[in-house]
Amino acid sequence: MARKQGSHSDITGPKVRDAALRLIAQHGYAAVSMRQIAGEVGIQAGALYNYTPDKQTLLFDLMQGHMTDLLAALEAADLQGDAMTRLEGFTRFHIRFHLPRPDQVFVSYMELRNLSAPNFAAVEALRRQYEDALEQILRAGEAEGAFLVPDPRITTMALIAMLTGISNWYRSGGRLETEKIESIYWDMVRRSVAA
Amino acid sequence: MARKQGSHSDITGPKVRDAALRLIAQHGYAAVSMRQIAGEVGIQAGALYNYTPDKQTLLFDLMQGHMTDLLAALEAADLQGDAMTRLEGFTRFHIRFHLPRPDQVFVSYMELRNLSAPNFAAVEALRRQYEDALEQILRAGEAEGAFLVPDPRITTMALIAMLTGISNWYRSGGRLETEKIESIYWDMVRRSVAA
């Protein structure tokens, strides 16, 4: 039943990545089989290898894709102004970007140990870039006298952990709107670093 | 080669749990086989079933054990005084308890999805107990007028995420002592909720 209408690879390719992302987020990389992913897409396991050289690369592409999307979106957000303004921008950006992508967040933070060594290094470098963007803002705030941050690197990790933790409890359709969540978290972030 | 000296079950039992904890923390529950665990202990896979009815129960016992240890230790810490004092006590307790147990923390936060439904519910209930202890302190602080916490439940989740996130970067023998980490994090926690 190959090629019912048009070239299928444009359709099947994204379907494979979507199915893989959802299943891996739900059960974990090691617990999901290529046959399960194929079944979700509606093809046989062998056909998956038209879209990925192997299972490991499929995971890597999902994680790398998420990180490059994140960095590109941060770039596009184009944070300007003094450190306080940029910190608010970063905080709201982080929440707005991550809240609608619970599966990507889950996979990107839980499956690091299932990446091969070189793939891990690549993803880690991208993550580090993102962390560094926040750290720069904190250091600038210290220099401006707007923040009191004794150890910018640790505060960076603390803030990102706090913000990313939203994904642990947030469920769309829950009792809180995105705007409400943003303001609560921005309030905590601001107070925890403000001079 | 059964029973070289004394009853082995007292020795092998803990060795099985230790090996399982270390391996699962490193590679994940689904990626670790019973043969790997047995190999680490120095026995055959079949002998593991003298110590656990199945692999799932082995994971559950590790996670439930961690949570009950945590709750017992919190109880023993016996936090007293006004809300600010108790919040400092909780913050320092959390860090001191979690820092020396990186494997338990990792497993307890990463393997929830690999628990069967009833086992998940049991672990989740214990986790909820721990979160509630912090939430009570925040509510008390609001009542005292010492804290400004618009949504105690969310602040609870935010603080626990921030504190538990230490395990993501902390390595024993790193550049920071436990005491230094405690004071940095307590400073952030205090400022983020203080009225």
Add this chain to the structure above:
DNA sequence: TTTCCAAATGAACAAGCGTTCAGTTAAATG
């Protein structure tokens, strides 16, 4: 010294794994 039995072995089970590939299908091309 003999008996006992906790604790382990090691083989076996059916099922599932990632991956390969010769063959089939049908839309697109000439």
Add this chain to the structure above:
DNA sequence: CATTTAACTGAACGCTTGTTCATTTGGAAA
């Protein structure tokens, strides 16, 4: 209409999985 070829099937590959169990081991108890 004939040919090409991207996309997929379905079977097969060697290997690993969790779990069971008859059998063996050797220290402790009688």
